[in-house]
Amino acid sequence: MAHFTKATSVKDWLDQRLAIVKVEKVMASEYWIPKNINFLWAMGMILAVTFSLLLVSGIFLLMYYQPNIDTAFYSVNYTIMREVDFGWLWRHVHGVAASVIFLIMYIHMFTGIYYGSYKKGREMIWLSGMLLFVTFSAEAFSGYMLPWGQMSYWAGMVITNLFAGGSLHADGLVEWIRGDYVPAQAFLSRFFMLHVILLPLAIMGLIGLHFAALRIPHVNNQDGEEIDFEAESKKYLAGDKAGSKVMRFGNDFMSKDMTIVGLYLVFFFYLVFYNYGFAMDPVNFDPADGLKTPAHIYPEWYFLWSYEILRPFSVDVGLIAFGFAQVIFFALPFLDRSPNAVAANRRGLFAIWFWVMLVNMIVLTAMGKLPPEGIYSTIGYVAALLFMAQWLVLPFITKFEKKV
Amino acid sequence: MKNNTRRGFMGKAFGAVAAVGAIGSLVAMKKTWDPLPSVKAAGFTTLDMSVYQENKLAVEKWRGKPIFVLKKTAAMVADQTEIQSVRDIVVDGAHYMVSIGLCTHLGCIPSYNANDKDFLCACHGGKFDYAGEVTKVPPPRGLDIPPFKIEGNTLVLGEKGPEYMKMKETGVTL
Numbered sequence: 255m256a257h258f259t260k261a262t263s264v265k266d267w268l269d270q271r272l273a274i275v276k277v278e279k280v281m282a283s284e285y286w287i288p289k290n291i292n293f294l295w296a297m298g299m300i301l302a303v304t305f306s307l308l309l310v311s312g313i314f315l316l317m318y319y320q321p322n323i324d325t326a327f328y329s330v331n332y333t334i335m336r337e338v339d340f341g342w343l344w345r346h347v348h349g350v351a352a353s354v355i356f357l358i359m360y361i362h363m364f365t366g367i368y369y370g371s372y373k374k375g376r377e378m379i380w381l382s383g384m385l386l387f388v389t390f391s392a393e394a395f396s397g398y399m400l401p402w403g404q405m406s407y408w409a410g411m412v413i414t415n416l417f418a419g420g421s422l423h424a425d426g427l428v429e430w431i432r433g434d435y436v437p438a439q440a441f442l443s444r445f446f447m448l449h450v451i452l453l454p455l456a457i458m459g460l461i462g463l464h465f466a467a468l469r470i471p472h473v474n475n476q477d478g479e480e481i482d483f484e485a486e487s488k489k490y491l492a493g494d495k496a497g498s499k500v501m502r503f504g505n506d507f508m509s510k511d512m513t514i515v516g517l518y519l520v521f522f523f524y525l526v527f528y529n530y531g532f533a534m535d536p537v538n539f540d541p542a543d544g545l546k547t548p549a550h551i552y553p554e555w556y557f558l559w560s561y562e563i564l565r566p567f568s569v570d571v572g573l574i575a576f577g578f579a580q581v582i583f584f585a586l587p588f589l590d591r592s593p594n595a596v597a598a599n600r601r602g603l604f605a606i607w608f609w610v611m612l613v614n615m616i617v618l619t620a621m622g623k624l625p626p627e628g629i630y631s632t633i634g635y636v637a638a639l640l641f642m643a644q645w646l647v648l649p650f651i652t653k654f655e656k657k658v
Numbered sequence: 659m660k661n662n663t664r665r666g667f668m669g670k671a672f673g674a675v676a677a678v679g680a681i682g683s684l685v686a687m688k689k690t691w692d693p694l695p696s697v698k699a700a701g702f703t704t705l706d707m708s709v710y711q712e713n714k715l716a717v718e719k720w721r722g723k724p725i726f727v728l729k730k731t732a733a734m735v736a737d738q739t740e741i742q743s744v745r746d747i748v749v750d751g752a753h754y755m756v757s758i759g760l761c762t763h764l765g766c767i768p769s770y771n772a773n774d775k776d777f778l779c780a781c782h783g784g785k786f787d788y789a790g791e792v793t794k795v796p797p798p799r800g801l802d803i804p805p806f807k808i809e810g811n812t813l814v815l816g817e818k819g820p821e822y823m824k825m826k827e828t829g830v831t832l
């Protein structure tokens with residue numbers, strides 16, 4: 255049986271019951287981080303902080319939001335925005351955070367791709383990260399339905415129609431997802447459920463998995479060097495702090511991480527107070543109307559690249575291309591055949607692949623926003639083909655890559 | 659040894675109970691997501707066809723969806739190819755294009771241009787002619803025709819009359 259003694263302090267009392275000293279070591283002061291990393295490794299922490307902002311602002315929005323097709327629009331645009339003291343603050347924080355979290359996720363992903371942090375034992379980090387990306391996409395989409403404005407309604411119509419699978423005509427599946435022939439009350443209620451409970455729970459579970467996946471391989475570093483964390487941490491604990499290649503997560507590394515988080519938050523709240531417009535679509539300030547489509551339906555900026563891959567093709571080819579774009583990033587660790595897990599600039603052809611991929615996704619994003627006419631259609635078409643071609647050549651260019 | 663087989667049996671017995679429970683809950687969850695009977699029973703719409711003007715698009719509503727009604731001019735009827743004219747609904751001698759006003763691509767509402775006599779879907783640039791046939795992709799097929807029944811000079815949407823059944827059998831609409 256466990257033996258308890260009279261506590262000498264509050265800390266000791268807790269330690270006997272919860273082993274807080276041990277937990278602190280495992281989670282913070284003896285969790286080791288390489289020294290050779292840069293500000294791009296702070297993106298994960300920024301994501302965690304932004305997710306907390308979404309949770310807190312969401313909880314306050316829930317106090318007044320009404321998931322009913324007759325009252326949803328006014329509960330947001332009138333009650334929350336005008337009546338509730340500081341209601342606008344929660345809404346702007348929530349909207350800006352939902353948009354910015356995707357920007358940071360893309361930076362985080364491309365950092366991972368650039369430094370090869372998705373292979374050599376880091377596959378689970380990558381896969382759990384991609385699951386987070388997909389779940390966040392569903393979370394953003396379901397949240398977008400809630401104000402029940404024109405864009406909510408029509409984005410809901412168009413995206414749920416994707417599940418008909420083109421020529422498969424799975425209209426029954428579409429109606430099952432909606433709970434009606436068109437987006438209506440059943441649709442709003444179930445997307446409300448997804449947005450406020452099911453998907454956030456899934457996201458929290460996945461963040462746990464993502465962090466767990468980081469523990470054994472540890473984070474990568476700028477040179478892709480394989481660090482012997484056992485030996486380096488011994489060196490550190492023996493007093494050779496300068497000679498060791500690693501540092502403590504808490505509070506040494508955290509203090510640097512939080513400096514960058516602080517700078518980010520200044521930028522974030524600048525957006526919230528002075529420049530929130532980009533996160534609020536003007537078309538969504540009209541209440542939903544099932545008999546009137548807005549002139550242009552486009553998704554939020556972070557879905558534009560994959561939307562543009564859907565658009566230039568006939569319906570079936572478009573759907574296949576779109577499906578391909580949605581899942582192909584999962585396969586990255588397996589399509590990359592090279593043993594090198596180092597920065598892209600040292601990997602020959604892969605460096606070109608990386609920059610073309612990054613620029614092409616920006617081009618696709620821009621074309622997705624423009625109306626599908628003339629030269630824009632053509633550029634979008636070529637960019638979509640290039641995107642797919644890049645994934646097809648990836649195994650070949652990496653197979654013949656020289657070992658560095 | 660004896661203990662092991664006993665535990666093995668208990669494990670399997672629990673597995674069987676759990677599997678039944680899991681299947682049962684999946685069925686319940688699937689059914690809970692189904693459209694409600696009240697939604698499915700959502701009714702029928704009757705259109706009085708005598709009120710429409712030629713080459714002027716009217717938008718009605720059936721099961722929450724927009725319904726296009728376009729009365730064709732004599733010239734429009736005469737200009738039609740075989741493929742276009744089989745889509746006509748003829749009520750009291752007049753020819754109409756009646757269809758679900760949702761693009762067959764992803765469901766936006768195309769808009770009608772009475773001068774060019776065609777529909778443009780702004781979402782992804784799809785086009786349809788005045789008979790509802792597709793003239794520019796991505797839409798994979800012409801506008802869908804809702805189930806209808808002709809009764810005198812009215813049209814009942816939601817009921818399947820002989821003219822509709824014929825269109826369905828010959829593949830004019832889905």
Ligand code: HEM
Pocket residue numbers: 294295296297298299301302305359362363366369371372376379380381382383384385386387461464468472473474475
């Ligand atoms: C809300 C979503 C996410 C959160 C909260 C999050 C959090 C984190 C944190 C705290 C780290 C460690 C610090 C760092 O290297 O930045 C990390 C690392 C990593 N994440 Fe994420 N992440 C998220 C989404 C993603 C996504 C979408 C991907 C891409 C598929 C991804 C892939 C990775 C990879 C490959 C690493 C390892 C980086 C390295 O070893 O250097 N994460 N994540």
Ligand code: FES
Pocket residue numbers: 761762763764765766779780781782783784795796797
């Ligand atoms: S919804 Fe009409 S072209 Fe895509």
